[in-house]
Amino acid sequence: MDVNGIVTDDVFVAGDISRFPHPVYGYQFVTLEHWVNAVAQAEVAAHNMLCDQSERWPHLWLPVFWSSQFGLNIKSVGVPTFADQVVITQGSAEERRFVAAYGYQGRITAAVAFDQSMWLPFYQRLIEQAAPFPPELATADGPVELRPVAAEVPDRVAATQDATVVVTGHDPGERRATLVRRQS
Template sequence: MSGLDRITIVGASLAGLRAVQALRREGFEGDVTLVGAETHVPYNRPPLSKSVLRGDDDVTLPGAEELGDQWLRGRQAVHLDVRSRTVTLDDGAELGYDGLVIATGARPRQLDGVRRLRTIDDALALRAELESGHEHVVVIGGGFIGGEVASTARQLGRKVTLVDAAPYPMHAGLGEEASRWLAAHHERNGVELVSQARVTAVDGGLVLLSDGRSLAADLVVGGMGVVPNTEWLDGALAVNDGVLCEPTLFAQGTENIVAAGDLARWPHGLFGGEMVRVEHWSNANEQGAVAAHNLLAGPENAQPFLEVPNFATHVHGARIQTAGLPHLADSASIVTGSPEEDRFAVAFTRDGVLVGAVAVNSPKELIKLKRAITARETAARDA
C-alpha cells in the first residue's frame, strides 16, 4: 500500500510481535512503533497455567529478542482519532501513523476476591499463593484456563473444586461426548465438579453460588473468560465483542487499520461468513503476520484470513485438541477410538459438511480432520 511511512502497532504480545516480524521480513523500511502495556519483553502465555505454576520460569517467545529496546513499554493506548491518524497514550503522548495494527488483546473477567491469570505477574503471584500452603483451591470456570489450573493444582497435591455453569466443562467448545469424558477425567483425577452453577460472590473464605450453596476455599482462581480490550476504540471504529473486521482483517470502514489476535472479529470464509473471534495462541501467531502483510498490500490486494481455528490443552496428562468451530454443527459422531479408551476423535458437521473436530490423545486424527475442514469435505470418513 503506497503512502505507508509510519506504522504503529498497539499491543506487544504474540500478535503484535508477529506483526513486527512480518513487516521486517517483507522489507518495510519506514518507521515502526510498538506499544506494550506490560514492561516485560513479549513472552509465551500458554505455560502460565501449567509449568510456571509448578516452578518453571521459562516463558521464552522466539523472536522477542529481535525487538531490542526500540519499543514503548508500560504504555497503554487510551484513544484513537482516525481523522488525524493519531493514537493517544496514557501518558498523554500522541503517536501519528499511516498504518495501524491493533493487537491489544483481552483481559480476564474479574470478581472481587478471585485471583486472575493472564500475565506472567499474575502467574507468579498465583504460584506464591499455591506455595504458601493453601490446601483447598476453588477454580471458577471449566474452560481451558480453568481446566489447566485445576490440573496443575492437583499435581501440586491441592484439593480442587471446579465450578462451571455448563453441564460439563468446556461443553460449548468440545460438544457432548468430549465434555462428558472431560468431566469424568477431572473426577478420576480428584477434582470435585460443581456443574450448572454460577459464582455470585466471594465473601472471605466462602464462595457463594447461584443455587444458594456456598463452598469453603483457601484460594479462589478465576477462569471466567475474557473481555476484548476495545474501550479505547469507542467512537473511532466499529466495535461489537471485538473490532469488527473485513475478511482481510481490515477494520470495517478503514483502508489503513488492521486488527489481529484476541480482539479481531471477522467473517470466516470457510464457515459461510460466520463472524468469529478466536482467543487462542495459534490464531494470534498466524493473524499478526497476515494482518501486517495485508496492511502493506492494501485493501485491494489483501487476502482473506482463512486459517482453521485450533487449540490444544493438557489436562491431567491428557492432550485435548480442537479444530474448526464445533459449536456450529448440527451433528457429531465419534470417528475413531472411544471415550472408554481415553483416546478418540469426534467429527462435527453442519448440513453434512465438516465444520469442527475434537481429539483426545489422538493428534494424528486431529491433523486429518483439520485438513478435511479446510477442504470442506462432506463426510468424516473422507478425512
C-alpha cells in the same frame, strides 16, 4: 469494520480479541483469544497494508486448542459448537482414545481428539477443503459404520440481544451485510 459490521477499506486489525467473519462458519464473526491467532492476524494485516487491494489476503485461521486433563491429551481444530451432528471416526470412547468429527449441514467443521492428536492436521485439511460430513475414511482403528448423532449444542451467543450481522461473500472488494433478526 464499521458500526454495522461491514468491513471497511484500509483499516487493519490484529490481536487476540479482534473479531473476523469466517467463511467456514457461515461468515459469522469469530474471536480466537490465543496468541498464535494474534500472530497470524498480524502477518495478514501487515501483508494487506503493504499490497494492492486486489492482492489482499483474508484471515482464515482455524481455531486450535489443546489441554491435558486427568491424564488425557485433548486437542481440537475448528469450532465444535458450530455443528448439528457429531460422530466418532477413529478409536473408541470406551477406551478414552478417539477422534470425534463435527459437521454442519453435511460439511465437516471441527474435530476433537482424545489421545489421538496426530490426526488433527488431517482433519484440519478436511475442514479447509469443505469435505463432506460424515467424512469418508478408510482407517484401521475406525468404527465399522459411522453413526452420526445430533450434536445438541446450546444456542450460540449472539453479538447483541436483538440481531446478528452476517457478512456475505469473501471477495475483499465486496461489501455487503445482511441483518438477521433472532427468532424468539
